[in-house]
Amino acid sequence: MPAHWKACFFDLDGTLVQTSPEIADAVNATLRHFNWPEVTQAQVDGWIGQGTRELLILALSCVTEQTVAQVRSGADLKEALPIFDRHYQKTCGTRSHLYPHVRETLQTLREQGCRLAVVTNKEERYTHAVLRAHGLQEMFDLVISGDTFSNKKPDPVGIFYGLALWGVSKSEALFIGDSSIDAATARNAGVPVWLLPYGYNMGQPVQSCAPDRVIEDFSEVL
Numbered sequence: 183m184p185a186h187w188k189a190c191f192f193d194l195d196g197t198l199v200q201t202s203p204e205i206a207d208a209v210n211a212t213l214r215h216f217n218w219p220e221v222t223q224a225q226v227d228g229w230i231g232q233g234t235r236e237l238l239i240l241a242l243s244c245v246t247e248q249t250v251a252q253v254r255s256g257a258d259l260k261e262a263l264p265i266f267d268r269h270y271q272k273t274c275g276t277r278s279h280l281y282p283h284v285r286e287t288l289q290t291l292r293e294q295g296c297r298l299a300v301v302t303n304k305e306e307r308y309t310h311a312v313l314r315a316h317g318l319q320e321m322f323d324l325v326i327s328g329d330t331f332s333n334k335k336p337d338p339v340g341i342f343y344g345l346a347l348w349g350v351s352k353s354e355a356l357f358i359g360d361s362s363i364d365a366a367t368a369r370n371a372g373v374p375v376w377l378l379p380y381g382y383n384m385g386q387p388v389q390s391c392a393p394d395r396v397i398e399d400f401s402e403v404l
């Protein structure tokens with residue numbers, strides 16, 4: 183294992199930033215707009231990982247008692263998406279916060295010459311809003327969102343793109359995330375993966391994803 187990684191790829195929601203309270207606020211404001219029942223924080227936590235569009239589909243399926251396939255092809259989603267967008271743009275940064283030691287650890291990695299990337303399934307417009315709200319944008323050499331390429335995680339395209347851009351080999355890179363999607367992304371790319379246990383893993387313990395390591399605190403990346 184290299185003493186200093188040459189490139190670190192980070193998931194965003196549940197790894198760098200605790201985002202679910204303000205996502206829940208935006209989802210519930212959207213549901214109220216249509217007079218649908220609200221959902222709980224725990225439900226929203228369990229729906230994070232595939233991007234906010236997919237999260238909204240799961241929420242609508244839950245409250246309207248339609249299948250996911252029906253919501254995906256129905257009128258409710260089309261109407262709800264712009265309302266959700268308006269609310270999430272407003273709530274971004276209001277109730278999210280960085281996990282302990284994120285800023286200092288990223289800073290130290292930068293000083294060590296490590297290339298830093300975000301690889302999230304969140305859509306670009308929200309990824310940048312969250313990073314901006316926490317003054318993190320300048321920290322990263324590369325930001326890849328769920329809609330940056332035609333495929334999102336667990337497709338390894340974001341990792342391959344970064345490695346090729348920087349001329350870094352797989353063994354010199356590390357993926358740090360919080361979910362089975364992150365573990366699968368890293369495995370698909372052939373890079374080691376460390377998982378944090380405090381994020382959003384659809385209600386499952388991260389140990390079940392068989393990561394190379396579980397780290398309790400973000401500073402253990404160093």
Ligand SMILES: O=C(O)COP(=O)(O)O
Nearest residue numbers: 195231232233302303304
């Ligand atoms: O589901 C999302 O919005 C994104 O989740 P991620 O940052 O964990 O990839």
